[in-house]
Amino acid sequence: MLGAIEAGGTKFVCAVSENGRDIKERVSIPTTTPAETMQQVYDFFRSFSIEAVGIGSFGPIDINTKNDTYGYITTTPKTAWQNFNILGDVQKHLGVPAGFTTDVNAAALGEWKHGAGAGKTSCLYMTVGTGIGVGAVINNHILEGLNHPEAGHIIVRRHPEDDFKGTCPYHSDCLEGLASGPAVEKRWGEKGSELTARPEVWELESYYLAQAMMNYILILTPERIIIGGGVSKQPSLLAKVHEKTQQLLQGYVQDSMITQHIDQYITTPGLYDDAGITGGFVLAARTLEDTPN
Amino acid sequence: MLGAIEAGGTKFVCAVSENGRDIKERVSIPTTTPAETMQQVYDFFRSFSIEAVGIGSFGPIDINTKNDTYGYITTTPKTAWQNFNILGDVQKHLGVPAGFTTDVNAAALGEWKHGAGAGKTSCLYMTVGTGIGVGAVINNHILEGLNHPEAGHIIVRRHPEDDFKGTCPYHSDCLEGLASGPAVEKRWGEKGSELTARPEVWELESYYLAQAMMNYILILTPERIIIGGGVSKQPSLLAKVHEKTQQLLQGYVQDSMITQHIDQYITTPGLYDDAGITGGFVLAARTLEDTPN
Numbered sequence: 001m002l003g004a005i006e007a008g009g010t011k012f013v014c015a016v017s018e019n020g021r022d023i024k025e026r027v028s029i030p031t032t033t034p035a036e037t038m039q040q041v042y043d044f045f046r047s048f049s050i051e052a053v054g055i056g057s058f059g060p061i062d063i064n065t066k067n068d069t070y071g072y073i074t075t076t077p078k079t080a081w082q083n084f085n086i087l088g089d090v091q092k093h094l095g096v097p098a099g100f101t102t103d104v105n106a107a108a109l110g111e112w113k114h115g116a117g118a119g120k121t122s123c124l125y126m127t128v129g130t131g132i133g134v135g136a137v138i139n140n141h142i143l144e145g146l147n148h149p150e151a152g153h154i155i156v157r158r159h160p161e162d163d164f165k166g167t168c169p170y171h172s173d174c175l176e177g178l179a180s181g182p183a184v185e186k187r188w189g190e191k192g193s194e195l196t197a198r199p200e201v202w203e204l205e206s207y208y209l210a211q212a213m214m215n216y217i218l219i220l221t222p223e224r225i226i227i228g229g230g231v232s233k234q235p236s237l238l239a240k241v242h243e244k245t246q247q248l249l250q251g252y253v254q255d256s257m258i259t260q261h262i263d264q265y266i267t268t269p270g271l272y273d274d275a276g277i278t279g280g281f282v283l284a285a286r287t288l289e290d291t292p293n
Numbered sequence: 294m295l296g297a298i299e300a301g302g303t304k305f306v307c308a309v310s311e312n313g314r315d316i317k318e319r320v321s322i323p324t325t326t327p328a329e330t331m332q333q334v335y336d337f338f339r340s341f342s343i344e345a346v347g348i349g350s351f352g353p354i355d356i357n358t359k360n361d362t363y364g365y366i367t368t369t370p371k372t373a374w375q376n377f378n379i380l381g382d383v384q385k386h387l388g389v390p391a392g393f394t395t396d397v398n399a400a401a402l403g404e405w406k407h408g409a410g411a412g413k414t415s416c417l418y419m420t421v422g423t424g425i426g427v428g429a430v431i432n433n434h435i436l437e438g439l440n441h442p443e444a445g446h447i448i449v450r451r452h453p454e455d456d457f458k459g460t461c462p463y464h465s466d467c468l469e470g471l472a473s474g475p476a477v478e479k480r481w482g483e484k485g486s487e488l489t490a491r492p493e494v495w496e497l498e499s500y501y502l503a504q505a506m507m508n509y510i511l512i513l514t515p516e517r518i519i520i521g522g523g524v525s526k527q528p529s530l531l532a533k534v535h536e537k538t539q540q541l542l543q544g545y546v547q548d549s550m551i552t553q554h555i556d557q558y559i560t561t562p563g564l565y566d567d568a569g570i571t572g573g574f575v576l577a578a579r580t581l582e583d584t585p586n
Contacts (some may be wrong), residue, residue, distance in 0.1 A: 023382075157448055157451070171545070218446050220438065221440045250463045255438060
């Protein structure tokens with residue numbers, strides 16, 4: 001049996017699977033302090049005989065195995081979790097091989113294996129919600145290098161009529177600062193879910209998201225792009241993103257997936273809210289394979 | 294013995310190597326028409342008994358093996374070369390396994406294996422010259438997906454005092470349209486090589502290149518970034534790019550390679566003008582390994 005932990009800033013979801021895909025049992029635990037939350041995580045897994053676990057964690061996290069702080073949650077604004085060695089803690093308490101990556105990389109892995117990216121060699125997963133997170137699978141592997149992607153913080157060109165200063169504490173008006181859920185709420189005075197009937201909101205939102213699509217396509221050239229998260233549930237948004245991405249690219253990338261089938265190319269999740277936990281199982285299975293007997 | 298072809302828009306460089314690294318013999322052939330140029334390519338290789346060849350080609354090219362036009366140079370402005378099946382032609386005339394990628398991906402592969410990216414699992418190679426080209430190695434493999442990277446054409450934020458309209462025929466003021474060699478020349482009225490003494494030129498150039506660095510780091514998270522090409526030879530440019538990239542990132546990516554050693558992280562080529570041809574040998578060796586007996 002395989003275990004998965006989706007370590008989120010609001011809640012931890014833990015689950016087990018017999019076949020590495022279907023969820024046999026799951027639990028949701030509030031994210032309070034490491035001591036309190038992790039105890040409940042371990043209590044859940046105690047009922048099962050798991051062989052490995054895959055962790056997709058909120059960040060920033062250190063995924064560089066060469067660093068002393070590998071496996072840590074690092075500079076999060078959640079002070080109780082700063083510099084918490086989540087990977088080490090899980091390994092110690094569960095005593096099984098553990099894979100470790102970001103929440104969005106886990107979601108990308110889940111969508112790539114069993115969701116909207118199935119059958120592709122690469123896919124990019126973007127979530128637009130409280131923040132803007134991006135994970136990716138390239139050549140069938142999670143994209144990690146110097147660090148994990150932080151592609152929610154890229155520079156985009158401001159709309160000439162948008163004078164909102166942005167919400168990102170680091171970069172003010174990076175993509176996340178201009179287009180995340182809190183940015184939408186602060187700019188328009190209401191939550192995105194209350195703004196469905198105002199087309200100007202989604203015109204502007206798609207203006208920024210389409211720039212992200214263009215840059216992701218030109219830099220990473222993924223075979224599929226999946227957009228999830230709360231903001232992405234706006235009914236008119238995705239079609240506007242499709243249209244504006246094509247306009248920006250100006251036919252430069254001549255692949256029919258972009259010129260003709262962009263509605264299939266940039267798409268919604270196949271696994272919805274289960275992308276991360278499913279990716280956790282995939283990661284657990286890979287970690288088990290890579291562990292010497 | 295291995296062969297390499299660096300197929301450029303101005304010249305083709307062909308070379309052979311005994312050990313897959315050192316150049317035993319090389320020739321440079323003007324890029325005229327496929328019939329004329331390729332004949333000289335085959336004449337060169339006829340003197341050697343090569344087992345495989347790696348091709349790094351100017352583009353756009355089709356690198357998707359599922360497409361009917363795999364191995365073709367596609368929509369180049371060089372009309373004689375439009376829709377020329379360069380890979381098929383080489384395979385037919387040389388009768389050996391042939392690897393095929395972009396010129397900049399070949400350079401990335403060469404730098405990653407034997408140059409400034411040696412020992413890393415990933416590196417990004419950017420050339421700033423007639424155009425802006427980007428290639429990358431991720432998890433020890435050339436980055437290809439839907440297509441090859443075209444990261445010279447990303448959107449950057451305009452400098453508020455820059456009203457130059459840009460030179461890109463597709464996007465006008467994308468990165469390449471604002472920061473390539475021809476853009477510098479058209480904006481300032483002289484070639485970059487004549488503008489060394491004018492700091493404002495390189496302030497503005499680094500303003501754009503640093504944005505590219507930021508987006509490449511946040512999206513692709515490479516372990517090393519290498520900048521080559523004519524424009525990159527400006528003595529004051531790289532230090533300005535370092536400084537501005539750090540300013541843009543605002544400490545968000547907390548890796549000492551960025552916060553302390555950015556001069557090592559974003560660097561000049563180790564192989565200089567031999568990056569592409571060396572990458573061709575690496576590609577040839579890999580193609581040979583992957584070929585069933």
